[in-house]
Amino acid sequence: MTAELPPGLALQKADERIMTLNVGPQHPGSGHMRIVVQIDGDYIVACDPDPGYVHRGEEKMAEYRNYITNIPHLERPVIHDSCNILYPYVLGAEEILGIEVPERAKYVRVIASELNRCIYTMYWLAIYGIFLGHSTMFMWPAGDRELLIDLMEKMTGARVTHAHFVPGGVRNDLPPNFEDTCLRQVNYFERRIKEYAAVFYDNPVLISRTRGTGVLSRQDAIRLGTTGSVLRASGIDYDLRVKEPYDVYDELDVHTNVMKEGDSYARSRVPWLDMMESCNIIRQALQKIPKSGSVRTKLKPNPKTKGPATVYKRVESGRGSLGCYIVSDGKPEPYRVKMSVGSFRNLIALPYLLKGEKLGNMPSVYWSLNYWPVEADR
Amino acid sequence: MLEITSTPLVLIAILGTVGVALPIISIARKEKGSNSFYAVIAFAALIVSMGYVGYQFVSDHVVPSALFSEDVLVDDAFGGFFALALLIVAVFTTVGSFNYMRRHNSPAVYYSLILLSTIGMVLVAYSTDLVMLFVAWELMSIPTYVLVGFMKRNPSSNEAALKYFLFGALSSAVIVYGISLSYGLTGSTNIGEVIRGYAALDPSLYPLALLSVGMFIAGFGFKMGLVPFHQWLPDTYEGAPPTITALLAAATKKAGFAATIRIVVMGTVALNVDWTLALGILAVMTMTVGNVAAIMQKNISRMLAYSSIAHAGYILIGLAVAPHSSLGLQGSLYQILNHAVMKGAAFIAIAGIVTTLAVTHIDKLKGLGRRMPITSLGIVISLFALAGVPPLAGFWSKVLLFGSALDASATLGWASWLAIAGVLNSALSLAYYGWITRKMYFEGEKEKRVKEPKSVIGVMVFSMIFLVGFGVYPEPILQFVEFATPVLSLGLMP
Amino acid sequence: MADAVFLALTVITIGSAIAALELRSLIYGSIALMGTLGGIAGFFFLLDSPFVALFQLAVYVGSIAVLILFTVMLVRRELIFKNIEDRRRKFAGLALMLVTMVALGAVFLDSGIKTITTDEPAAEFRDIGMSFVTYYWPALILMALILAGSVTGSLVLAKREDVENDQRTS
Amino acid sequence: MSVIAPKFKLSEFVKSLLDNIFWVLLLMTIVGIPAVQIALFYIEMPVIHGELLTPFLALTWLADPTRLLPVIHALMATDFFRIAAFPGFGFAALLAAGTIFIERKMLAKLQLRVGPFYCGKIEGILQLMGDGLKLISKEIIIPAKADKPLFWAAPVLFVGAAAAFVALIPVAPGWVVADVDMGLLAVFAVIGFFPIITILSAWSANSKFPFIGGIRALFQMVSFEIPLILSLLGVVIVTGTLNLSEISASQSFFPWIVFLPVGAIVFFITMLAELERIPFDLPEAESEIVAGWLTEFSGMMYGLVQLGTYLKLYAFAALFVVLFLGGWNGPMVVPPFPEELLVGVEMGPVKVGPFPGLPLFDQAMLNGTFWFVIKTVGVIFFILLPRGVFPRIRIDMLLSLGWTKLIGLAFVNIFIALGLLYAGVLGPGGLQ
Amino acid sequence: MTNELVDFTLVSVALLGIGIYGLAVKRNFIRMLFAVEIIINAANLNIVAFGRYLSHAAGESLALFSIAIAAAEVGVGLSLIIVAYRMYQNVDIADFRSLKG
Amino acid sequence: MGTATGIIKALNSGIKHIAIKRFTLRYPEEKLKFVGDGYQFDPSTGVGIAGIKGRHMLFHDHCTGCQLCSIACEGVAEAIAMVKVPDSQTQNKKSIMPQIDYGKCVFCGLCVDACPFYALYMTNDYELSSFSKEGLIYTPAQLAVKPYVQQDSEIQITDRGATHG
Amino acid sequence: MMSDDSEKPVADPKPDTKSSPPPKPDTKSSPPPKPDTKSSPPPKPASKKPEEKPIELPAFEKGISDKLVEKFGDKVEVGFVKKDRVRINISKENIHKVAEFVRDALNYDHVESVTGVDFPTDKEIEVVYHVGSYTDSSLARQILVLATRAPREENPIPGQDSTRLPSIRDVFYSAEFGEREVFEMLGVYFEGHPDNRRLLLPEDWADLPPLRKDFAIKGR
Incomplete structure (x- = not known):
C-alpha cells in the first residue's frame, strides 16, 4: 500500500471538461452532508465527502455529565437506532461502575436492540428507495416501521428517543401481554418485508441498475476498515453478535448474512436479510426470556466509579460495529467518551467507490453504504 | 429496367453489407486494435467487387457506354471502367492502411467508411439520374470528411477536415442548386431527360440552363480541384492521413470527372454552347498553377497535391476538345486510369515513409533510395510516369491527350496551343520530379536500410508492374479505354 | 391573403x-x-x-x-x-452578395420562368412514396448507407479519446 | 380575542369584503360585457323565427331563454370553441387536471397512504385548485445570470407546443381542432420541438443542475424519437394513411393492438420516456440533479411547465388510444335520443321540453367522447402505474434500451405489419 | 395559387446571396455552417417550388433526399467542430494556423 | 424472460396493494391507545412500569423538595426548576417543588427515576402545544392535575393488512 | 497489502507456543486497571462457558503482548491484558514500526477507531488506535490498543506546533478519517498523512481544538 492517495482520488482543478457539483447539504440526494463531486461528462472523476453539518460535539458534552445523565443525549446521533447506540456506552459504564445486570434485563435489551435495528433499517430502506426514485419504497417501509415504533413505545414509553438502557439493566419492565403483541406484530412485520421483494429487491429495473455498481472487493473492504452490512456484502463473515457475543447473544442462534458480490445491490440486500434475522432473534428471545425477575439493578442518580479505568466495548448496530471507548479518572463524569461509529468508518469508502462511477449511480452507491450523516458527525 | 445482377447493384450489395457490418462486428467483438482483421475483410470485399466488375466485362453483360438510361443506374462500360479504376485505388488505400492504421483507434469504422465512400464514387460513375448522382456524391463525400479528420489528436488532420468539409458542403449545396434549376427547366431528374430537355429548350430559358451547367461545373470543380476552386486542396491533402490522401487524390477526383462527363459535357453539347474555350482556359490555368506552385513546395504531400491539381488540368484538355475529337475523351479516360494508379501508389508510398520514418519534408528524404529501396523505386517510377516519361504508362495517356488536342485543331484553331501548354507543363513537372529523385538517390551518404512495410511493398510492386508493363505494351488498355469511351452523339438520339 | x-x-x-x-x-x-x-x-x-x-x-x-x-x-x-472580420472583407462580402443577388435575380426575372404558372393540383404524398419505391429505390439504399456512415463517423469523431482508451465494461 | 389575529374586527372584515365585491362587479361590467359582445360578433348568428339574431338581441337571453340554445349551438360551431374548449385546450386541461388527481390518489392507495384528503371535503378533490392558487401567488424568481428572454419564453413555448400536440388529437368523429392530412407527421414535428425548448430553458437558467438535466432530457427525447416513429410505422402501413381521424375510423371493428401488440408495447415504453415519467424521469432525477431542468423555475413558471407536462401526457395517451385502441370506437352506450326529448311533448295542457342542452350534442359525439375518455383514462392509469412500482433507471441503460432493444422491436413490428398486409389478413381484400 | 413561381425563386436567390455573404465574410466555423445550411435551404425551396409548378412528385422527393442528406452532413460537421474545439478551445477558422493556405 | 416476469410481478404487487387496508391514523380525530397510564415507578420492585412518557404529574403530598429531579435533569435538559409553593406540606420543609418547562423537556424520564419518594410520574398526555413560551411552563399546581385523555385507537392486524380501527 | 487468502483455519498454536512469563509492567500508565479483577466481567451463574474462558483466553491475549514485547523489548510497554483487549503503550518514534509489525506478523488488518485524549496535567495528548482483524478469525474478538503520546502546547496552532505524531495511515489505510478527526479535534498533526484537513468542524473554525480540556463549553 502506498502513502499517497490513490491516483485521482483527490479533487482536480475544474476546467472546461470537469464540472464541480456541490451535492448537498441542501440537495435532495445528499442527506445532511455535502459531497463535492467532480464530473466529466457523466462520469465522476473525484469526490470529497464533507460531513459535519450536524456535528454537535457529543463527545465533548459527555465529559460534563455523569454516567446516567449522559444517556439521553448520547442516543441523539441516531435517534432511529437509539438503543443500539447506547448499548456499548452502557456496557462500558457497567464495567466502570462495577454493576451486574439481571438475566431478564439482558433479554429485554436484546429484544429492544433488535427491534430498534429493524426500525433503523426500515428508515434507511425508505431513503434508499426514494434515492433510487422509487417512491413506493419510501412509503412502505416508512409506514411499516410504525408497527415497530408502536411496539417500542409500548415497551419503553417513547417513540424514538427511548433512553431505555441504563447501566444495570433497563428502565422499566415489559408491559403486560407484551410477548403476545410483540410476536404477532413481528410476524406480521416479517410478512410485510417479504413483500418488498417483488416490488423492490427482485425488480429487474433495480437489479440492472445497482448490480455491478460501486463494487467493493473483499480486500478493499478489509483494507478500508469498513464494517456492518458493507463488510458482509463484500463476502466477509463478521458480525459481532456472533464473533464477540455480548449480553445473551451467545445463547441465541444468530445467523450472519453474507453476500459475495460487494456491489450496491448486495449492500442494499444485506440489511433486508438482517431484518428477517432480527425477527428470528426476537422470536427466540421471547421464548427464552425468564418470565419474571428484576430488570434493573438500582443505581443512585449520581453513581460513583470504582477508580480510573479504560474500557472499549463494541456492539453490532444497524450500521455495523459500534465501539465506545471510555476513559475514567474516578470522577462521576467520564474523562473521555469516544464513539467509534459505523457510519464514520464506512464513509472512507465513499470517494473510493464513487471514483469512475456514473453520476446516476451516485445516490445508490452513496446510500448503500448504510451511512447516517448525523451519526458520523456525532 | 434494372436487373438485380447488374454491376452497380451487386457492388452496393457487397460493399454496403461489408461496410455496415464492420462496425457492428467491432462492437460485437469488443476487442481493440485488431486492425488486420478488418483490413482483410475490407480487402476481400474490394477484390470480390473488382472480380465481379471484371466478370461482367468478360461475360459481355455490359452495355457499351450508354450514358443515358430510363433508370437511375445503368450498367455500362463507362461506369465499369471507372469502377475498376476507383476500386484499384480503394484496394491501394486498404492495403496501405494495413500498416498505417495499426496504431489508431476504431479501425473497423475506418475501413467501413472507405468501403462506403468507394460505393459512392463507383455509383457516381454509374448513375444516370441527378438524384441518384447527388446521393452517390454525398455518399462519396461524407465518409471522406470523417476519414480526413480521423486522426483526432492531430491538429492538422482536423483542420484539413474542417476545410474539406466546408468546401464539400458548399459544393454539394451548389450542386443541389444546379439540380434544382435543371429540374425546374426540364421537369425531370433523369439525365437523359434533362439533356433532351436542354436540347429542346425554350430560348428564353437558356440563361438559366447555362447557370445550372455553370453550377455543376463549380460544384464538381470543387472536388476535382480546378483552379478557381482549388484553395482547400493542398491543405487537405497535406493534413489528411496519407492513405486517405491517396483516396482523395486518386479516386474522389476521378468520380468528379465521371460526373462531369455525364452531365457537363453532355449539357454543353445539348445546349449547343461553345464551352470548349472556357474549359480549355480552365485546363491551361489549372495545369500551370498546379505545376508552378508544386515547384515551390517543400513538403512532398503538398507537392503531390499541387501535382494532382496539374493533372486535373491535363484531364480537362480531353474534356475540352471532346466535342471536336473522338480521341479527347479516350485520352482523358486513359489519363484518369493512369493517374489513379500513379497518384495512389505515390501517396501510399508516402504513407509508408510516414509510418516508418515520420518525415514528409523533402530535405529529410535524403538517401531514401538506400533506406527504403523498394518504396523509393516505386515513388520514382510513379513520378516519372506522372511526368510522362516514355517507357511508362503515363506517356501513352499524355500522347493520347495531346494528340487529341492536335486532332481537334483541325476544327478548333486554338486547340494546338493546349497541346503545347501541356508539353511545356510536363517538362516543368519533370523538373521537380527529378529534384525529388536526386534528393532520394544522389544525396546523403550513410543511411542504413530500414524495414519497409510489407503492404506498401505490395502496392509498389503492383504499381510498378502496372506502369512499366502497360507502358511497354499499352495495347489492352487502349482497347479497353476505347470500349469504355462514350460516343457523344449517342445520348441525344437514343 | x-x-x-x-x-x-x-x-x-x-x-x-x-x-x-x-x-x-x-x-x-x-x-x-x-x-x-x-x-x-x-x-x-x-x-x-x-x-x-x-x-x-x-x-x-x-x-x-x-x-x-x-x-x-x-x-x-x-x-x-x-x-474579427475586418471591414474590407465585410464590404467585399456585401458586394459579392449584392452582385449575386442582382445578377441571379436579373437572370430569373429576365428568363421565361415568369411564364410558368399552374392551376393543377399539387402532387399527393402517395405519389412521392410510389416514386420512392419504384424509381428511386437504389437512391434510398444509398441514403441508408449515408446515414449509417455519417452516424458511425460522427460517433467515432465525437467519442472522446480518454473514454475510448479506458473503456468501461458496463 | 384570538391569539392568531389579535387585531381582528368584524366591521373591517365586512367592509373589505364589500369593497372586493364592488370592484369585481365593476370590472365585470366594464370589461366582461363588452368582451362577450365582441365575442358574439364573431359567432355566426342563428336564425330564429325567420329572423337573424343580432349580438345585441342575443344578450337578452335572460328575457327569452329560447334564444340561448341556438347561440350556444352557433358558438360550438366556431373554431374558437374548438380550440379553447371542447376537443382542444379546455377539454385537455380538464383531463389533465383529472390526471393529476388520479395520479395522487392512486399513488397514495398503492403506497398505503390516503392521499389528498381534507381539501374539498370529498377525498381532497379541490387539492389541485389549492396547489394552483399557491403557485400563482408565489413569487417568480429568476436567477441573476439567467438569459432572461429565453428563460421567460421556455415555459410558455412548452405549453404552446403541448397545446399544438393536443390540437391534433381527434376526440370524436369530426371533433378535432386541426384535421391535418399528415397528422402523424405533424405529431413527429411537434414532438421534435420539446427537446429544443428543454435545452434552451436548461441553458438559459445558467446553472449546473439544469444544464445536466437539459442535456439528459435532450439525449433521452432525441434518442427515443426514433423508436417512437418506427413503432408507429406499423399502423401507417396497415392503414395506408397518416390522418389521425382516418386511422381512428379504420378501427371500427377491432383495434390495431390486436394485430400489432409489439408496436403498442414499444410505443408505450417510448411514450414513458418522452414524457419523462418514472422509470425514465432522468431529467428530473431529484436525488442526483435536484430537479433537472426544472430546478430554477419557480411560481407560476413551474406551474406552466407542469401544465404543459400533463397536457403532453394527455396527448400521448390519446395518441395511443387513437392509434392502437380504436379511438372513439366502441359499442353504443348512449341510447338514441327519443324524439320527445328533442322537440318536447305535449301532455294535455302542459308542454314538457324541449329538453334544453340535448340538441347541442348528437349521439355519435357523446358516444365517441365517452369511449375516448374511458380509454384515455385507462391508458393514463397505466402510464402512472410504473411510478409506484419501478425505480428510476440510469441514463446509459436508458440509451442502450432505446438504441438496441426498442429499435429492434420496432422493426419486428414493421415486419409483422408488412406480413399481415402481404398475407392478405389486413388491407384491401382482408378483414378490412 | 396566388403567388408566382418567380417570387419563390427570388426568395431563394436572396437566401443564396445571404449564404454566399456569410461564407465570404464569417470566419467562425459554426456561422459558416449556418451559411451553408441557408444555401441548401434556398435550393430546397427552389426545388419544391419548381415541383409544385410542374405538378411533379419528383421535386418533393428530391427535396426530401436533400433534407436528409443535409442532416447527415451537419452531423459530421458538428462532430468535426467538437473535435476541433477540444483541441483549440476555439472554433474560429482564422485561428487554425497549422496548415498554410 | 426473467426480466419480463419480474416486471409483471412488480406490477402485480403494486396493483394488489391498491386494495389492501391502510393503517393511516387520522390523528386529531382518532388517537392511539397507549399502555397504562404513563411511565410510572413501582415502589415494590424499584423498577419502572411501562407507559408512554408524556407530561409529568406531581403528587404534592409525596414531594419533599429534595431537588433530586432537578439535579437529574441538569445534565439532560435543564427543564426542571424548583419554585416556591405557597402551601407547605409537612414533609416539604423548604416548600419548593419542581416546575417543568416543556419547551426544554426531552421526556427522558430520568427525573422519575431519580425521585426517591415516588412523587413524580409521567402521564400519557402529550398534546402540550401552546401559543406562547410561557404557556409551556407548568407550575407545580398545573402538574398536580391529572390530565383527561381519550385515546382509543388500537392497531389491528388481519390478513388484509394492519389497520387502526 | 494484507493477506488475501480467506480466513485461515486458525491460530490455535499461537497461545500454546508462547509460554514465556512476560514482564507485564502495568506500573505507571495513567489508567492502571487490575487485570485480574477486570478479566471476569461476565459473572454468569450456571453457565459452562465463562468458567473455561478466563483461563484460556487471557493466555491467548498474553501471547499477543508477549510477541510484541519479544520483538520490541523496552520500546513498548504493555498497558494491560484483559479479556479480548490488549493495550500497548508506545513512544511516538516507534509507533510506525509497531504498527507495521502488528499488521504483518500479528494479522491485524484495520483500525477501528482513533481516539485522542487530552491530559493537560501530563502536558501530553494521547492518541489511541484500536486495531482489529477481519481476516484472522481467532482474532475476531480481539482488539489491540496501541497508545502513543505527543507533547501538548498551551497555545496550539494546529499544524505549526510541536504536537506531532507519525501517521500510520500508510500502514492502516482505515486510519485516514480517524486521524483527520483527531487532527481537527485535538490539534495533533500527523506527519505523513496526505490529507490533514478539516473534517467535521466549520470551515472558519478559529478557536482551540474543541476536545482539548481547556476548551470549555459555554456555561459549564
Whole structure:
C-alpha cells in the first residue's frame, strides 16, 4: 500500500471538461452532508465527502455529565437506532461502575436492540428507495416501521428517543401481554418485508441498475476498515453478535448474512436479510426470556466509579460495529467518551467507490453504504 | 429496367453489407486494435467487387457506354471502367492502411467508411439520374470528411477536415442548386431527360440552363480541384492521413470527372454552347498553377497535391476538345486510369515513409533510395510516369491527350496551343520530379536500410508492374479505354 | 391573403437568415437559424407540400437544430465571439452578395420562368412514396448507407479519446 | 380575542369584503360585457323565427331563454370553441387536471397512504385548485445570470407546443381542432420541438443542475424519437394513411393492438420516456440533479411547465388510444335520443321540453367522447402505474434500451405489419 | 395559387446571396455552417417550388433526399467542430494556423 | 424472460396493494391507545412500569423538595426548576417543588427515576402545544392535575393488512 | 497489502507456543486497571462457558503482548491484558514500526477507531488506535490498543506546533478519517498523512481544538 492517495482520488482543478457539483447539504440526494463531486461528462472523476453539518460535539458534552445523565443525549446521533447506540456506552459504564445486570434485563435489551435495528433499517430502506426514485419504497417501509415504533413505545414509553438502557439493566419492565403483541406484530412485520421483494429487491429495473455498481472487493473492504452490512456484502463473515457475543447473544442462534458480490445491490440486500434475522432473534428471545425477575439493578442518580479505568466495548448496530471507548479518572463524569461509529468508518469508502462511477449511480452507491450523516458527525 | 445482377447493384450489395457490418462486428467483438482483421475483410470485399466488375466485362453483360438510361443506374462500360479504376485505388488505400492504421483507434469504422465512400464514387460513375448522382456524391463525400479528420489528436488532420468539409458542403449545396434549376427547366431528374430537355429548350430559358451547367461545373470543380476552386486542396491533402490522401487524390477526383462527363459535357453539347474555350482556359490555368506552385513546395504531400491539381488540368484538355475529337475523351479516360494508379501508389508510398520514418519534408528524404529501396523505386517510377516519361504508362495517356488536342485543331484553331501548354507543363513537372529523385538517390551518404512495410511493398510492386508493363505494351488498355469511351452523339438520339 | 402570408414569411425567413449570421450570440444565432428553417417550411406549406414541410420541421428542427444548439452549448466559452472580420472583407462580402443577388435575380426575372404558372393540383404524398419505391429505390439504399456512415463517423469523431482508451465494461 | 389575529374586527372584515365585491362587479361590467359582445360578433348568428339574431338581441337571453340554445349551438360551431374548449385546450386541461388527481390518489392507495384528503371535503378533490392558487401567488424568481428572454419564453413555448400536440388529437368523429392530412407527421414535428425548448430553458437558467438535466432530457427525447416513429410505422402501413381521424375510423371493428401488440408495447415504453415519467424521469432525477431542468423555475413558471407536462401526457395517451385502441370506437352506450326529448311533448295542457342542452350534442359525439375518455383514462392509469412500482433507471441503460432493444422491436413490428398486409389478413381484400 | 413561381425563386436567390455573404465574410466555423445550411435551404425551396409548378412528385422527393442528406452532413460537421474545439478551445477558422493556405 | 416476469410481478404487487387496508391514523380525530397510564415507578420492585412518557404529574403530598429531579435533569435538559409553593406540606420543609418547562423537556424520564419518594410520574398526555413560551411552563399546581385523555385507537392486524380501527 | 487468502483455519498454536512469563509492567500508565479483577466481567451463574474462558483466553491475549514485547523489548510497554483487549503503550518514534509489525506478523488488518485524549496535567495528548482483524478469525474478538503520546502546547496552532505524531495511515489505510478527526479535534498533526484537513468542524473554525480540556463549553 502506498502513502499517497490513490491516483485521482483527490479533487482536480475544474476546467472546461470537469464540472464541480456541490451535492448537498441542501440537495435532495445528499442527506445532511455535502459531497463535492467532480464530473466529466457523466462520469465522476473525484469526490470529497464533507460531513459535519450536524456535528454537535457529543463527545465533548459527555465529559460534563455523569454516567446516567449522559444517556439521553448520547442516543441523539441516531435517534432511529437509539438503543443500539447506547448499548456499548452502557456496557462500558457497567464495567466502570462495577454493576451486574439481571438475566431478564439482558433479554429485554436484546429484544429492544433488535427491534430498534429493524426500525433503523426500515428508515434507511425508505431513503434508499426514494434515492433510487422509487417512491413506493419510501412509503412502505416508512409506514411499516410504525408497527415497530408502536411496539417500542409500548415497551419503553417513547417513540424514538427511548433512553431505555441504563447501566444495570433497563428502565422499566415489559408491559403486560407484551410477548403476545410483540410476536404477532413481528410476524406480521416479517410478512410485510417479504413483500418488498417483488416490488423492490427482485425488480429487474433495480437489479440492472445497482448490480455491478460501486463494487467493493473483499480486500478493499478489509483494507478500508469498513464494517456492518458493507463488510458482509463484500463476502466477509463478521458480525459481532456472533464473533464477540455480548449480553445473551451467545445463547441465541444468530445467523450472519453474507453476500459475495460487494456491489450496491448486495449492500442494499444485506440489511433486508438482517431484518428477517432480527425477527428470528426476537422470536427466540421471547421464548427464552425468564418470565419474571428484576430488570434493573438500582443505581443512585449520581453513581460513583470504582477508580480510573479504560474500557472499549463494541456492539453490532444497524450500521455495523459500534465501539465506545471510555476513559475514567474516578470522577462521576467520564474523562473521555469516544464513539467509534459505523457510519464514520464506512464513509472512507465513499470517494473510493464513487471514483469512475456514473453520476446516476451516485445516490445508490452513496446510500448503500448504510451511512447516517448525523451519526458520523456525532 | 434494372436487373438485380447488374454491376452497380451487386457492388452496393457487397460493399454496403461489408461496410455496415464492420462496425457492428467491432462492437460485437469488443476487442481493440485488431486492425488486420478488418483490413482483410475490407480487402476481400474490394477484390470480390473488382472480380465481379471484371466478370461482367468478360461475360459481355455490359452495355457499351450508354450514358443515358430510363433508370437511375445503368450498367455500362463507362461506369465499369471507372469502377475498376476507383476500386484499384480503394484496394491501394486498404492495403496501405494495413500498416498505417495499426496504431489508431476504431479501425473497423475506418475501413467501413472507405468501403462506403468507394460505393459512392463507383455509383457516381454509374448513375444516370441527378438524384441518384447527388446521393452517390454525398455518399462519396461524407465518409471522406470523417476519414480526413480521423486522426483526432492531430491538429492538422482536423483542420484539413474542417476545410474539406466546408468546401464539400458548399459544393454539394451548389450542386443541389444546379439540380434544382435543371429540374425546374426540364421537369425531370433523369439525365437523359434533362439533356433532351436542354436540347429542346425554350430560348428564353437558356440563361438559366447555362447557370445550372455553370453550377455543376463549380460544384464538381470543387472536388476535382480546378483552379478557381482549388484553395482547400493542398491543405487537405497535406493534413489528411496519407492513405486517405491517396483516396482523395486518386479516386474522389476521378468520380468528379465521371460526373462531369455525364452531365457537363453532355449539357454543353445539348445546349449547343461553345464551352470548349472556357474549359480549355480552365485546363491551361489549372495545369500551370498546379505545376508552378508544386515547384515551390517543400513538403512532398503538398507537392503531390499541387501535382494532382496539374493533372486535373491535363484531364480537362480531353474534356475540352471532346466535342471536336473522338480521341479527347479516350485520352482523358486513359489519363484518369493512369493517374489513379500513379497518384495512389505515390501517396501510399508516402504513407509508408510516414509510418516508418515520420518525415514528409523533402530535405529529410535524403538517401531514401538506400533506406527504403523498394518504396523509393516505386515513388520514382510513379513520378516519372506522372511526368510522362516514355517507357511508362503515363506517356501513352499524355500522347493520347495531346494528340487529341492536335486532332481537334483541325476544327478548333486554338486547340494546338493546349497541346503545347501541356508539353511545356510536363517538362516543368519533370523538373521537380527529378529534384525529388536526386534528393532520394544522389544525396546523403550513410543511411542504413530500414524495414519497409510489407503492404506498401505490395502496392509498389503492383504499381510498378502496372506502369512499366502497360507502358511497354499499352495495347489492352487502349482497347479497353476505347470500349469504355462514350460516343457523344449517342445520348441525344437514343 | 396568401400574398400577405407570403410577404410575412419572406420577411421572417430572410430577416432571420441575416440575424443568424449577424447576431453576436451564437445561441440566438442558432434560434434565428431555426426561424429561417421554419420559414422555409412555411413556404413549403404555401406550395401545397405539407409532407415536405412537416419533414423539414421534423428533421431540421427536431434534429439539426438540436445538434447545433448542443454543439454551441458545448462550445460555451466562446459564446460571444470577437468581431474579427475586418471591414474590407465585410464590404467585399456585401458586394459579392449584392452582385449575386442582382445578377441571379436579373437572370430569373429576365428568363421565361415568369411564364410558368399552374392551376393543377399539387402532387399527393402517395405519389412521392410510389416514386420512392419504384424509381428511386437504389437512391434510398444509398441514403441508408449515408446515414449509417455519417452516424458511425460522427460517433467515432465525437467519442472522446480518454473514454475510448479506458473503456468501461458496463 | 384570538391569539392568531389579535387585531381582528368584524366591521373591517365586512367592509373589505364589500369593497372586493364592488370592484369585481365593476370590472365585470366594464370589461366582461363588452368582451362577450365582441365575442358574439364573431359567432355566426342563428336564425330564429325567420329572423337573424343580432349580438345585441342575443344578450337578452335572460328575457327569452329560447334564444340561448341556438347561440350556444352557433358558438360550438366556431373554431374558437374548438380550440379553447371542447376537443382542444379546455377539454385537455380538464383531463389533465383529472390526471393529476388520479395520479395522487392512486399513488397514495398503492403506497398505503390516503392521499389528498381534507381539501374539498370529498377525498381532497379541490387539492389541485389549492396547489394552483399557491403557485400563482408565489413569487417568480429568476436567477441573476439567467438569459432572461429565453428563460421567460421556455415555459410558455412548452405549453404552446403541448397545446399544438393536443390540437391534433381527434376526440370524436369530426371533433378535432386541426384535421391535418399528415397528422402523424405533424405529431413527429411537434414532438421534435420539446427537446429544443428543454435545452434552451436548461441553458438559459445558467446553472449546473439544469444544464445536466437539459442535456439528459435532450439525449433521452432525441434518442427515443426514433423508436417512437418506427413503432408507429406499423399502423401507417396497415392503414395506408397518416390522418389521425382516418386511422381512428379504420378501427371500427377491432383495434390495431390486436394485430400489432409489439408496436403498442414499444410505443408505450417510448411514450414513458418522452414524457419523462418514472422509470425514465432522468431529467428530473431529484436525488442526483435536484430537479433537472426544472430546478430554477419557480411560481407560476413551474406551474406552466407542469401544465404543459400533463397536457403532453394527455396527448400521448390519446395518441395511443387513437392509434392502437380504436379511438372513439366502441359499442353504443348512449341510447338514441327519443324524439320527445328533442322537440318536447305535449301532455294535455302542459308542454314538457324541449329538453334544453340535448340538441347541442348528437349521439355519435357523446358516444365517441365517452369511449375516448374511458380509454384515455385507462391508458393514463397505466402510464402512472410504473411510478409506484419501478425505480428510476440510469441514463446509459436508458440509451442502450432505446438504441438496441426498442429499435429492434420496432422493426419486428414493421415486419409483422408488412406480413399481415402481404398475407392478405389486413388491407384491401382482408378483414378490412 | 396566388403567388408566382418567380417570387419563390427570388426568395431563394436572396437566401443564396445571404449564404454566399456569410461564407465570404464569417470566419467562425459554426456561422459558416449556418451559411451553408441557408444555401441548401434556398435550393430546397427552389426545388419544391419548381415541383409544385410542374405538378411533379419528383421535386418533393428530391427535396426530401436533400433534407436528409443535409442532416447527415451537419452531423459530421458538428462532430468535426467538437473535435476541433477540444483541441483549440476555439472554433474560429482564422485561428487554425497549422496548415498554410 | 426473467426480466419480463419480474416486471409483471412488480406490477402485480403494486396493483394488489391498491386494495389492501391502510393503517393511516387520522390523528386529531382518532388517537392511539397507549399502555397504562404513563411511565410510572413501582415502589415494590424499584423498577419502572411501562407507559408512554408524556407530561409529568406531581403528587404534592409525596414531594419533599429534595431537588433530586432537578439535579437529574441538569445534565439532560435543564427543564426542571424548583419554585416556591405557597402551601407547605409537612414533609416539604423548604416548600419548593419542581416546575417543568416543556419547551426544554426531552421526556427522558430520568427525573422519575431519580425521585426517591415516588412523587413524580409521567402521564400519557402529550398534546402540550401552546401559543406562547410561557404557556409551556407548568407550575407545580398545573402538574398536580391529572390530565383527561381519550385515546382509543388500537392497531389491528388481519390478513388484509394492519389497520387502526 | 494484507493477506488475501480467506480466513485461515486458525491460530490455535499461537497461545500454546508462547509460554514465556512476560514482564507485564502495568506500573505507571495513567489508567492502571487490575487485570485480574477486570478479566471476569461476565459473572454468569450456571453457565459452562465463562468458567473455561478466563483461563484460556487471557493466555491467548498474553501471547499477543508477549510477541510484541519479544520483538520490541523496552520500546513498548504493555498497558494491560484483559479479556479480548490488549493495550500497548508506545513512544511516538516507534509507533510506525509497531504498527507495521502488528499488521504483518500479528494479522491485524484495520483500525477501528482513533481516539485522542487530552491530559493537560501530563502536558501530553494521547492518541489511541484500536486495531482489529477481519481476516484472522481467532482474532475476531480481539482488539489491540496501541497508545502513543505527543507533547501538548498551551497555545496550539494546529499544524505549526510541536504536537506531532507519525501517521500510520500508510500502514492502516482505515486510519485516514480517524486521524483527520483527531487532527481537527485535538490539534495533533500527523506527519505523513496526505490529507490533514478539516473534517467535521466549520470551515472558519478559529478557536482551540474543541476536545482539548481547556476548551470549555459555554456555561459549564
